[in-house]
Amino acid sequence: MSDIVVAAGVEKMTDVGTEVTTDVLAAAADREWEGIAGITFPGLYAMIATDYMHRYGLTREQLAQVAVKNHDNGVKNPNAQFRKAITLDTVINSTLVADPLRLFDCSPVTDGAAAVILAPLERAREFTDTPIKVLGSGQASSTIALHDRKDISTLDATVAAGNRAFKMAGIERKDIGFVEVHDCFTIAEICAIEDLGFCKKGEAGRLTEEGQTAIGGKIPVNPSGGLKACGHPVGATGIKQVYETVKQLRGDAKGRQVDTDIGMTHNVGGTGATVVCHIFGRK
Amino acid sequence: MLVALEQRLYATYSGGNKMSVARFWRKQQNRYNLIGNQCTVCGKYFYPPRGFCPVCRREGKIVEHQFKGTGKVVTFSIIRSSSGNFKLLTPYVLAIIELDEGSRLTTHLVCDIDKVYIGMPVKRVFRKLGEEGSSGAIFYGTKFVPA
Numbered sequence: 001m002s003d004i005v006v007a008a009g010v011e012k013m014t015d016v017g018t019e020v021t022t023d024v025l026a027a028a029a030d031r032e033w034e035g036i037a038g039i040t041f042p043g044l045y046a047m048i049a050t051d052y053m054h055r056y057g058l059t060r061e062q063l064a065q066v067a068v069k070n071h072d073n074g075v076k077n078p079n080a081q082f083r084k085a086i087t088l089d090t091v092i093n094s095t096l097v098a099d100p101l102r103l104f105d106c107s108p109v110t111d112g113a114a115a116v117i118l119a120p121l122e123r124a125r126e127f128t129d130t131p132i133k134v135l136g137s138g139q140a141s142s143t144i145a146l147h148d149r150k151d152i153s154t155l156d157a158t159v160a161a162g163n164r165a166f167k168m169a170g171i172e173r174k175d176i177g178f179v180e181v182h183d184c185f186t187i188a189e190i191c192a193i194e195d196l197g198f199c200k201k202g203e204a205g206r207l208t209e210e211g212q213t214a215i216g217g218k219i220p221v222n223p224s225g226g227l228k229a230c231g232h233p234v235g236a237t238g239i240k241q242v243y244e245t246v247k248q249l250r251g252d253a254k255g256r257q258v259d260t261d262i263g264m265t266h267n268v269g270g271t272g273a274t275v276v277c278h279i280f281g282r283k
Numbered sequence: 284m285l286v287a288l289e290q291r292l293y294a295t296y297s298g299g300n301k302m303s304v305a306r307f308w309r310k311q312q313n314r315y316n317l318i319g320n321q322c323t324v325c326g327k328y329f330y331p332p333r334g335f336c337p338v339c340r341r342e343g344k345i346v347e348h349q350f351k352g353t354g355k356v357v358t359f360s361i362i363r364s365s366s367g368n369f370k371l372l373t374p375y376v377l378a379i380i381e382l383d384e385g386s387r388l389t390t391h392l393v394c395d396i397d398k399v400y401i402g403m404p405v406k407r408v409f410r411k412l413g414e415e416g417s418s419g420a421i422f423y424g425t426k427f428v429p430a
Binding site for chain 1: 306307310314331357358359360361362363364365366367368369370372375377378379387388389390391401412413424
């Protein structure tokens with residue numbers, strides 16, 4: 001057993017072409033019963049989007065606003081892959097990848113790495129004056145295949161992992177100052193906001209459209225720029241979310257600072273087969 | 284020679300990991316004929332086939348079930364960019380189908396990309412699923428078409 005541990009994540013995705021990347025990423029799905037049917041990852045999330053839009057009336061503009069907002073945040077993040085603002089038109093007129101998802105609905109192919117150091121709180125003060133406390137953690141799993149879920153548009157692993165993290169932290173949704181969610185696709189951010197309990201099912205589109213998920217809104221989502229603008233080096237993303245949360249809680253997130261003592265992270269494997277949530281606090 | 288073929292099959296079907304060639308071929312009858320299971324305890328149907336009932340767990344009793352092969356579209360997407368065996372088929376319809384018995388599966392839905400809609404009735408067909416390179420084994424299974 002060790003008191004002090006380094007948790008690091010790394011991914012190098014640009015060494016191969018798009019086709020190989022698509023194929024390798026598809027291995028996070030059910031190879032035997034989804035892979036053989038011709039799935040791609042954008043395709044699986046697109047099927048979530050089709051179901052969601054049909055049931056809750058989410059508009060094309062609301063979905064695009066997720067990407068616009070995350071790019072706006074990415075502009076202010078020196079570590080972001082894309083530091084360029086985009087408009088609704090950029091998203092809506094971009095190339096179709098898997099209907100209804102377009103290129104700008106998708107997180108990019110990214111090289112990246114991140115690391116955090118974990119230590120017991122009393123020892124942490126030996127190394128830093130501003131330790132950030134892990135208030136709660138939750139992990140949950142669900143079926144690998146999307147077709148086996150009870151509800152296509154609900155990541156039940158997100159619901160369970162989020163509930164566990166909140167229970168452990170002993171806080172309410174309203175206490176959270178911001179959340180870094182797994183927006184591998186724009187629809188994934190919409191589902192995450194709802195499945196983590198920040199609003200009712202079907203309301204995240206309107207919340208996004210009203211600017212409530214932007215910095216300064218009711219619940220800022222992905223102040224780092226998220227996977228969309230900050231980049232999605234698959235194996236590094238979870239740690240990167242923690243890094244961003246530490247930056248925020250220490251008050252070091254210049255230009256994109258959210259004034260709060262508590263932040264949350266949400267990381268997804270596959271289409272929701274595994275989910276890990278953490279809640280962090282400054283005090 | 285056989286080892287080389289096996290390695291290539293392994294890579295094709297499993298993306299290089301997770302699933303063995305033996306496992307792939309063991310499920311051939313299920314893929315060919317849309318054979319799944321029913322649990323005689325809770326009455327639920329399962330496809331893809333299960334080793335045990337995911338609802339009743341050890342209390343369940345799984346028997347083989349030949350699905351009728353008709354159902355409806357639950358959700359879908361039109362894939363514009365793909366890889367491997369599906370690259371040449373783009374744009375194609377990917378869909379989750381709910382079979383009449385209640386089980387759901389993911390499939391390539393062979394139809395006009397402008398015609399698909401949620402709730403569309405579909406039926407199963409026997410089709411080529413892919414091939415092992417330009418001179419390797421062709422593998423078959425179930426796809427769906429509008430009913």
